[in-house]
């Protein structure tokens with residue numbers, strides 16, 4: 001490890017003396033700092049006492065100082081190592097804390113097993129890949145990237161990998177968490193000067209699963225951290241599994257180096273389930289709840305609810321509730337009543353993301369282009385068409401449509417809607433384009 005440039009170190013000490021007089025100690029002059037690496041400044045304390053003092057009182061001041069001097073978004077870590085490079089006594093009280101925290105990371109839903117997952121044409125590839133990964137982590141597809149819109153069973157599949165691996169290798173270090181948790185814990189660790197501990201939790205995993213990785217979008221600092229975590233795990237052939245609501249290249253605001261890494265292994269898409277699969281899922285869920293449903297009842301529900309599996313479960317819950325209320329077995333009449341409540345409250349079957357996806361593909365753009373800032377005609381017109389289609393085919397408000405397309409104002413959506421509506425009356429090509437997209441979207445929602 002090379003030393004930090006003495007000029008920077010001197011400036012840091014001067015900054016601290018000038019701006020944080022209260023925390024200064026004479027022994028600061030004897031501290032040793034490593035060269036800046038991976039966005040962090042590592043400072044070595046001489047003993048456990050110094051380490052405790054630095055961690056407790058100095059994180060903020062040192063972080064602020066090094067960021068001001070270098071103009072970079074750096075974090076500061078304090079460590080204390082003995083001659084062999086292992087942690088000194090001061091760290092041991094934190095070690096059990098780290099262990100508890102790691103333990104906490106495996107928060108799994110007991111029902112999300114492979115046994116309870118219905119496999120159909122919509123998720124066959126993703127399922128096979130998840131099973132392969134659970135049987136031989138690090139050896140089949142690394143990383144495995146599963147994507148699809150909401151409610152299609154991604155979380156279920158990811159957690160099933162954890163269950164399966166823990167079943168046949170109980171000692172495996174399995175870390176499952178949502179990307180939101182990763183981001184929040186990272187921010188906390190930076191603020192508390194505990195990056196070392198944070199990194200240890202993730203970089204010692206045999207299997208690291210991060211759900212909804214699209215949450216990294218636009219978070220540069222966390223992306224940088226995750227980039228190094230990814231590299232470390234991948235280098236040691238540890239398994240990484242990620243999920244998102246769209247493919248790696250469609251995640252707006254994700255650095256290219258991450259997008260390319262996410263494409264290294266296998267990218268498996270999960271599609272909305274077809275009628276047979278929905279029926280099978282419903283039967284499985286009913287069985288798990290101990291509900292005895294006639295085949296025509298499940299088939300009827302499955303044929304009426306096509307948006308996603310969460311909605312199917314919603315109907316099942318209502319049906320369960322109604323049956324309990326009426327003190328009778330769930331029958332077709334109650335199923336229709338449960339469906340009535342659901343369909344009235346259900347969002348439109350075609351989702352904004354479906355529209356964005358189909359428009360982007362037709363014009364050879366990425367969804368991120370439609371959500372981006374560029375206003376060139378080749379992007380602005382497809383974006384306006386997508387907004388128009390969202391207003392026509394979904395029940396989302398102007399604000400919601402605007403939010404999806406890069407946080408635009410509702411008046412922009414209104415303008416796009418009017419503009420494309422008028423164009424469509426006058427321009428035959430435009431009309432045909434829109435009609436074709438509408439037909440495709442409608443076919444997709446009917447076939448679901």
Ligand code: ADP
Nearest residue numbers: 116117118150151152153154155156281309310
């Ligand atoms: P996502 O993470 O894709 O948004 P979830 O994994 O949270 O979706 O799934 C939503 C619900 O639907 C869960 O209760 C899950 O068990 C159920 N589900 C989705 N797909 C399937 C499937 N193929 N088989 C069984 N249950 C499913």
Ligand code: MG
Nearest residue numbers: 154155211212
């Ligand atoms: Mg999920």
